[in-house]
Amino acid sequence: MIGFGNVGKELIRLFAEPKPRFPALVPDSLTITGVVTKSHGALYNPRGLSPSAILQTYRQDAGFDRNSSDFYSGGVLELLSGGDYDILVELSALNIRSKGEPAFTYIKQALQKGRHAVTANKGPLAFHFKELRELAKKRNRLLLFESTVMDGTPVFNLIKHGLRGASVLSFSGILNSTTNFLSELTERGISIDRALESARAKGIVEADPSDDLEGWDAAAKTAILCNVLFDSEITPFQIPRSTFEEIFAKDIRRSVEQKLRWKFICEGTRVKQKIHASVKLTPVDESHPFYRINGTSSVLRIEADSLAPLTIVQENPTVTDTAYGVINDLLEITDS
Amino acid sequence: MIGFGNVGKELIRLFAEPKPRFPALVPDSLTITGVVTKSHGALYNPRGLSPSAILQTYRQDAGFDRNSSDFYSGGVLELLSGGDYDILVELSALNIRSKGEPAFTYIKQALQKGRHAVTANKGPLAFHFKELRELAKKRNRLLLFESTVMDGTPVFNLIKHGLRGASVLSFSGILNSTTNFLSELTERGISIDRALESARAKGIVEADPSDDLEGWDAAAKTAILCNVLFDSEITPFQIPRSTFEEIFAKDIRRSVEQKLRWKFICEGTRVKQKIHASVKLTPVDESHPFYRINGTSSVLRIEADSLAPLTIVQENPTVTDTAYGVINDLLEITDS
Numbered sequence: 110m111i112g113f114g115n116v117g118k119e120l121i122r123l124f125a126e127p128k129p130r131f132p133a134l135v136p137d138s139l140t141i142t143g144v145v146t147k148s149h150g151a152l153y154n155p156r157g158l159s160p161s162a163i164l165q166t167y168r169q170d171a172g173f174d175r176n177s178s179d180f181y182s183g184g185v186l187e188l189l190s191g192g193d194y195d196i197l198v199e200l201s202a203l204n205i206r207s208k209g210e211p212a213f214t215y216i217k218q219a220l221q222k223g224r225h226a227v228t229a230n231k232g233p234l235a236f237h238f239k240e241l242r243e244l245a246k247k248r249n250r251l252l253l254f255e256s257t258v259m260d261g262t263p264v265f266n267l268i269k270h271g272l273r274g275a276s277v278l279s280f281s282g283i284l285n286s287t288t289n290f291l292s293e294l295t296e297r298g299i300s301i302d303r304a305l306e307s308a309r310a311k312g313i314v315e316a317d318p319s320d321d322l323e324g325w326d327a328a329a330k331t332a333i334l335c336n337v338l339f340d341s342e343i344t345p346f347q348i349p350r351s352t353f354e355e356i357f358a359k360d361i362r363r364s365v366e367q368k369l370r371w372k373f374i375c376e377g378t379r380v381k382q383k384i385h386a387s388v389k390l391t392p393v394d395e396s397h398p399f400y401r402i403n404g405t406s407s408v409l410r411i412e413a414d415s416l417a418p419l420t421i422v423q424e425n426p427t428v429t430d431t432a433y434g435v436i437n438d439l440l441e442i443t444d445s
Numbered sequence: 446m447i448g449f450g451n452v453g454k455e456l457i458r459l460f461a462e463p464k465p466r467f468p469a470l471v472p473d474s475l476t477i478t479g480v481v482t483k484s485h486g487a488l489y490n491p492r493g494l495s496p497s498a499i500l501q502t503y504r505q506d507a508g509f510d511r512n513s514s515d516f517y518s519g520g521v522l523e524l525l526s527g528g529d530y531d532i533l534v535e536l537s538a539l540n541i542r543s544k545g546e547p548a549f550t551y552i553k554q555a556l557q558k559g560r561h562a563v564t565a566n567k568g569p570l571a572f573h574f575k576e577l578r579e580l581a582k583k584r585n586r587l588l589l590f591e592s593t594v595m596d597g598t599p600v601f602n603l604i605k606h607g608l609r610g611a612s613v614l615s616f617s618g619i620l621n622s623t624t625n626f627l628s629e630l631t632e633r634g635i636s637i638d639r640a641l642e643s644a645r646a647k648g649i650v651e652a653d654p655s656d657d658l659e660g661w662d663a664a665a666k667t668a669i670l671c672n673v674l675f676d677s678e679i680t681p682f683q684i685p686r687s688t689f690e691e692i693f694a695k696d697i698r699r700s701v702e703q704k705l706r707w708k709f710i711c712e713g714t715r716v717k718q719k720i721h722a723s724v725k726l727t728p729v730d731e732s733h734p735f736y737r738i739n740g741t742s743s744v745l746r747i748e749a750d751s752l753a754p755l756t757i758v759q760e761n762p763t764v765t766d767t768a769y770g771v772i773n774d775l776l777e778i779t780d781s
Contacts, residue, residue, distance in 0.1 A: 263607020271599020273776035
């Protein structure tokens with residue numbers, strides 16, 4: 110496991126005490142052999158690490174206890190090459206500027222060494238989906254990423270298992286919780302500083318807040334959906350983005366009076382071989398299915414060729430949902 | 446294939462000309478060897494029937510052409526026992542009074558003979574899910590039924606593949622299109638006779654209209670969801686039902702003024718080992734996620750233990766959606 114931020118900690122917490130709250134969640138066959146952080150040390154033990162010991166040996170500032178017998182001071186790529194593991198779980202933060210590095214290299218290394226890969230990190234897929242998918246196929250391993258879009262909501266499972274033989278024509282959705290939540294507070298007349306404070310308290314702001322406010326998180330999700338659904342090789346850099354700032358150019362008070370809401374809508378369409386994708390601040394009225402998407406909720410509407418349009422709504426997820434999505438992927442591997 | 450009503454015909458139509466409209470829908474590996482109707486004859490040819498020939502040899506009143514060299518005049522159970530097929534596709538109409546017979550017997554026969562079974566018929570699952578599931582498991586065959594609830598919307602695929610390890614705690618939804626559509630027309634002041642005429646023209650009234658109006662269709666879907674999600678053995682007879690008539694006891698005009706809508710809501714909850722299920726005419730206000738479910742649209746909201754509540758909406762499906770759900774099941778079998 111690489112990355113020990115909010116999602117990583119929550120995942121370990123679910124491993125540590127899944128019962129009786131979640132009776133069927135984590136099977137005994139899953140053992141954690143390593144946890145690697147960027148600058149807070151790493152633990153590794155091929156015989157398995159105790160989930161509760163992992164949590165106990167970690168200190169917010171100091172990281173993992175250097176005196177632990179499981180402390181690992183070697184390199185990440187060495188561990189990925191020679192370590193004892195079947196699945197890499199990549200949970201580090203989105204890095205737009207580096208085009209998904211170093212997570213991309215880590216996932217590539219794991220797949221090349223014949224391991225499965227599960228990631229909640231949008232970067233590697235937003236920039237390199239096709240290469241990773243081909244590599245996984247070549248090595249006959251699974252590359253799963255349910256938590257990258259709508260957290261634990263089974264978007265990709267729905268598409269893979271529920272839309273067999275169908276071709277998706279277009280999608281639209283509200284996929285960035287932070288800007289949706291901030292817009293809602295703005296409508297209520299709350300200042301941006303106080304709104305941001307409130308979003309931070311909810312733990313929904315990305316490591317780098319500009320990823321949310323400048324639309325990078327939404328663009329990364331849009332790119333992943335395009336790449337998975339349309340077999341494209343689009344990157345977030347090629348997707349026009351509305352930034353959060355644009356909301357201040359709108360007459361919000363008047364919009365509220367007119368029962369119009371401004372929503373950051375991610376869209377992707379395939380027309381013949383051409384892909385159109387955008388993240389755009391768009392007014393929606395009461396009759397629009399996205400009108401009542403509030404808080405940290407998100408929504409995705411999918412149009413396909415052989416069935417009626419589907420809309421899936423996720424109500425106010427927390428970090429548990431993201432960790433759950435990772436477990437869903439792990440269970441797909443253990444079931445396979 | 447048993448049953449050649451609206452869904453059966455649409456399925457054959459999709460087999461007959463899936464390309465170029467639906468490029469990936471029906472793989473060449475799927476061949477239809479037999480089509481059986483209740484009183485309009487049957488066709489059978491172990492070398493395969495041409496989908497377009499099936500459609501051409503059928504006349505609305507007379508059924509299949511008795512002079513066709515593929516005409517089959519033997520018994521259904523004999524065909525299910527000794528015929529050449531890998532998958533039974535059961536598409537006959539819901540029969541509440543007979544507790545899902547004769548479809549239940551047909552599916553049982555196919556599974557016992559080591560065949561897979563796909564059904565869009567609610568009866569066998571609403572009354573005998575556990576027995577059929579156990580039988581399929583024992584024979585190591587698949588029993589799939591995506592089209593029984595919300596037509597082609599991948600409800601059961603979502604649950605099976607997307608909610609691994611999670612336990613569903615409760616569900617609620619609008620699952621009967623006919624009563625939802627009729628209620629909408631009633632709100633607009635349209636008389637029940639004219640409303641029913643309009644629903645019939647849309648092809649959304651069950652073979653026996655009382656199945657819709659007396660809530661049996663909704664109760665059957667509720668029973669299936671309970672049996673699949675909660676491992677229960679509840680039948681539609683045990684589920685309290687609101688009938689469509691109850692809507693006339695409400696002051697619809699006043700409700701419309703108050704922005705309240707009356708919806709037939711299917712619900713199921715598991716509290717410890719106890720199951721509560723009902724189909725109940727319920728007032729919902731504007732803030733309710735079901736408020737804007739109109740036309741033939743349907744909705745299902747699922748609460749599970751380890752992730753945020755999910756809602757899935759299907760917009761105005763047609764019979765193509767039901768046929769698509771059957772194909773999705775067939776593709777799950779050919780992929781397995």
